[in-house]
Amino acid sequence: MKLFWNTNKNLNTFWGNYHSNNSREWIFYILKFVNIDEIDKIENISKDEKVIIVDSELSGKEDFYKKLLLKTKNIFLIHLGDEGGTENKNYIYNNCIHIWRTFCLGEFFVNKKITCIPIGYKNGVLKNLKNIDDKKYNWAFLGTVHGSSRFDLLYHHQKVKNGFSRATKKFGSKDSLSSVEYYEILKDTKFLPIPHGYYHPETYRLYEALESGCIPVIENPQNFFDKFYPGSPILKIKLWKESSDIIISYLEDKKKINDLSTRINNWWKEYKKNLQNNFKETLDV
Amino acid sequence: MFKISKLQNLHNSINKKNFNLQNELAKYRKEYDLNPEYLFLMGFFLKIENRPYLAIDALILSLKIDNDEIFLLKKNYEKCSDDLIKKKIDLLLELFILIKNSDLANLINKFKKNQNLEFFLKDIEEIMPGINLNNPTSSSRK
Numbered sequence: 001m002k003l004f005w006n007t008n009k010n011l012n013t014f015w016g017n018y019h020s021n022n023s024r025e026w027i028f029y030i031l032k033f034v035n036i037d038e039i040d041k042i043e044n045i046s047k048d049e050k051v052i053i054v055d056s057e058l059s060g061k062e063d064f065y066k067k068l069l070l071k072t073k074n075i076f077l078i079h080l081g082d083e084g085g086t087e088n089k090n091y092i093y094n095n096c097i098h099i100w101r102t103f104c105l106g107e108f109f110v111n112k113k114i115t116c117i118p119i120g121y122k123n124g125v126l127k128n129l130k131n132i133d134d135k136k137y138n139w140a141f142l143g144t145v146h147g148s149s150r151f152d153l154l155y156h157h158q159k160v161k162n163g164f165s166r167a168t169k170k171f172g173s174k175d176s177l178s179s180v181e182y183y184e185i186l187k188d189t190k191f192l193p194i195p196h197g198y199y200h201p202e203t204y205r206l207y208e209a210l211e212s213g214c215i216p217v218i219e220n221p222q223n224f225f226d227k228f229y230p231g232s233p234i235l236k237i238k239l240w241k242e243s244s245d246i247i248i249s250y251l252e253d254k255k256k257i258n259d260l261s262t263r264i265n266n267w268w269k270e271y272k273k274n275l276q277n278n279f280k281e282t283l284d285v
Numbered sequence: 286m287f288k289i290s291k292l293q294n295l296h297n298s299i300n301k302k303n304f305n306l307q308n309e310l311a312k313y314r315k316e317y318d319l320n321p322e323y324l325f326l327m328g329f330f331l332k333i334e335n336r337p338y339l340a341i342d343a344l345i346l347s348l349k350i351d352n353d354e355i356f357l358l359k360k361n362y363e364k365c366s367d368d369l370i371k372k373k374i375d376l377l378l379e380l381f382i383l384i385k386n387s388d389l390a391n392l393i394n395k396f397k398k399n400q401n402l403e404f405f406l407k408d409i410e411e412i413m414p415g416i417n418l419n420n421p422t423s424s425s426r427k
Contacts, residue, residue, distance in 0.1 A: 146413070
């Protein structure tokens with residue numbers, strides 16, 4: 001099945017390039033059960049052939065889809081980004097057979113034409129994960145302190161010993177750690193407190209934690225994650241003052257922390273497998 | 286207390302039966318989204334919606350705008366009245382107590398002593414540099 005990655009074609013934007021540079025591993029992983037032939041020109045699509053388009057920043061891309069529709073109406077879209085749900089996407093969504101989109105919002109939970117998918121992790125996840133007992137840091141925070149949630153997170157976790165924290169100036173700034181350094185820290189971290197994203201509760205950090213074998217402690221505004229991941233064993237909190245006590249209680253009980261780590265790893269593996277099957281079934285390949 | 290009568294009316298109606306602050310704020314969003322009085326109401330709304338961190342960020346942004354004459358002039362907005370600024374500070378203190386963050390609560394106590402909004406905002410900027418109008422990441426995420 002042909003796939004065309006359009007996030008950064010004829011467009012030089014931060015997020016277009018970000019998705020092209022950082023989201024490929026995740027997207028190709030969830031498409032694992034689909035035989036993908038990535039193309040670099042839409043001219044390579046035969047008449048009415050099924051095609052997957054991976055795209056972001058849809059506002060202003062109608063012309064691309066109008067041109068594509070002349071070739072084929074069998075368009076399956078993977079829509080990345082759109083954290084605030086503000087992109088102008090009606091025309092494009094209306095003309096796709098099915099859409100998988102990141103950053104699920106109220107209306108998309110119930111739309112059968114749309115499947116909400118996790119935003120996934122940044123490229124470069126390390127393999128050969130450590131057992132939870134062998135990890136060096138009890139908790140870690142890496143990133144920008146761009147608002148009160150993150151400041152409060154750091155404030156309340158001071159009391160948990162053996163933590164690692166590194167605050168950077170802004171998202172993707174030069175003082176950020178490289179992917180390898182970042183994942184090395186995560187690989188060695190037991191608990192990763194995860195603040196909400198800029199607009200949306202979801203952040204890449206959640207999936208980077210899951211892939212690195214950390215136990216995520218996630219801020220859960222308006223119970224978003226109860227709805228998005230019903231029944232998941234991920235630890236959820238409303239305020240950061242709850243998190244440090246939860247972490248301390250797990251650190252005091254080896255069996256409890258191991259059981260939780262195993263449950264979370266198994267749940268995440270199962271979730272991803274189901275997602276891979278969802279793509280295969282929906283694309284009917 | 287408010288200089289914009291439409292926003293004063295919203296504030297007056299908060300406790301009325303069948304009044305939906307969320308809907309009302311949505312109606313005025315386009316016109317006033319970065320107005321410091323509107324942001325106070327947004328902070329108030331987020332607090333009652335149990336979203337304390339977003340409420341804090343909205344209130345701090347509101348105070349930053351009060352302190353940014355160029356931005357106020359450009360948008361043809363007015364700085365909030367002293368009464369409303371005091372209300373914002375009180376609401377922030379409530380929120381800092383709610384999240385049990387004494388470092389932040391101490392900043393309010395310091396402000397209450399010296400009454401210097403500029404110093405308070407400098408302290409905030411140092412510890413939470415991302416609450417501002419020109420965050421390139423936020424605008425590109427829209």
